[in-house]
Amino acid sequence: MLKVLIADDEKNICLMIQKLIVWEEYGMEVIDLAHNGVDAMTIIEEKHPDIVISDIRMPGYDGLKLVQKARDLGLETDFVIISGYKYFEYAHRALNLGVEHYLLKPIDKKELQETLHKIIKKRDKSLKKAEEEAQLKEQATYSRRRMQKHFLSSIMENKGALSEREWNRVSTELQCEFQHGCFVAVFSKLDSEVKDQNLTGLLHRMEEVIDRELQARDEEYINSIVQSGVVSIINYRAGLMEEIRQGMERPFRQMRRELDKFQGYHVTIGVGKEKNSIAEIAESIQEAIYAVKCRCKVGLDKMIYYDQLHVTDVPVQEFLNERRIHEIENMTEALDYQSLFGVLQKKLAHIKTIPFYSPVVVYEFLERVAELVLNILKNNHTKESYLHQLEEDLQKVLDFYTELDEMTYRFSEVIRKYFEKVIADRKSRSQLPVRMAKQYVQEYYHKQVTLEDAAESIGLSPAYLSTMFKKEMGINFSDFLISCRMEAAKELLKTTDLSIAEVADRAGYTDPRYFSKTFRKVVGLKPSSYRKLYQ
Secondary structure, three states, X not given: OEEEEEEOOOHHXXXXXXXXXXXXXXXXXXXXXXXXXXXXXXXXXXXXXXXXXXXXXXXXXXXXXXXXHHHHOOOXXXXXXEEOHHHHHHHHHHHHOOOOEEEEOOOOHHHHHHHHHHHHHHHHHHHHHHHHHHHHHHHHHXXXXXXXHHHHHHHHHHOOOOOXXXXXXXXXXOXXXXXXXXXXXXXXXXXEOOOOOOOHHHHHHHHHHHHHHHHOOOOEEEEEEEOOEEEEEEEEOOOOHHHHHHHHHHHHHHHHHHHHOOOOXXXXXXXXXXXXXXXXXXXXXXXXXXXXXXXXXXOOOOEEEHHHOOOEOOOHHHOOOHHHHHHXXXXXXXXXXXXXXXXXXHHHHHHXXXXXXXXXXXXXXXXXXXXXXXXXXXXXXXXXXXXXXHHHHHHHHHHHOOOHHHHHHHHHHHHHHHHHHHHHHHHHHHHHHHHHHHHHHHHHOOOOOOHHHHHHHHOOOHHHHHHHHHHHHOOOHHHHHHHHHHHHXXXXXXXXXXXXXXXXXXXXXXXXXXXXXXXXXXXXXXXXXXXXXXX
């Protein structure tokens, strides 16, 4: 509701204006009446009315002073000035102050209504314009952040040098002014003790903290949220690396304070090595990510500098030679989870025996295993939806877990779950033709159904259908057909007075004598004797 203040030194005029209009119909409410300029100004200062209907001449302050006061307070108040003919010059001065509406005494109801309609129309137009401008600003910010993310993602994926064209795109499209000084990448990683949490809100808070701290400095930078962290590239003059490092302590402490408001969250910051050109920034990003992965040994809630790490890197090929790769591929072919889990545990134990081993070796080993498993499943025509979700779930394990034993266990558990899905899916697919053949028989048993007819209806060869049917059902196709016909015949004999010949026909037999012979063989009674049991 729009708040309305009515100010006039004549109380009767205030009351008359208040009663002249059904304010609720205009989405308005009268919040107060004032009978002098001093009271009116106090109300304006305290209640910030949206609309002030004021006499242009009042004791204390005139209407023009009220207008000026509202402008000084930065209020978007609409003023409706009331004046008599002899004060028309005042009204003219009010118009020069931006007041668009004035009424002559005595107040005409229709004129007041028209004025209120104009105010509403103007406010609606202003609101729409403000919304459009906010939307455009939001779209521009969103587009810039998308370009930043795309830029950083392309660097991390390609790990190559930037061309001159890329350099220009960074400077123009991303609205950055990178100088040919030094560059460093920083990765701020958010971890949650409750896994699979939606971290979006906290990640945006972290990004805001980094923005606020880096904006206070002269260095150029870009940020982008990636997965469960924020990647930052900082550009600065040569010789300032130590100052940059000290500067990153501030946003780290601020992020830590923000996370302390919640329970079970941790932030670790990885800092790559200083680079002399943006063409080398991909390497610094990888170093920052590497440093964060080392939180598995160094600990959470720390700043980890890549060039201060003292760990032993071991090529993943030492744990995944050709023989071991072939072994893992065979286990995946056979969907043998237990054997695969045994390999993962054995290799993790081996890695831990290496003095000062780098935990990144474990990440690289598991990532390579994930790649092998996904490739084998893909080659075996596993559903695309399964493959996509498996890849995503395995990546979440590597992203969420910070204890290597638990990470390896959860990693293998995800694979086990999907192996079971694939097994169930394959079994379901192998049973589908049999289910379709059963449905065909149950629908057409009363006709001259053959194995060839059923096979043709589902697009299989009779021989293949016969083999699958016997394997799944334990009986051959013809026995199942007879069983369906006998069940139908028994129901007809129990519930109808149809002749034996008519029952035989409805059950799919053209020869009543053959039907009776088959019925006696299957049921143990003649059709007529079976009927007597239910009469």
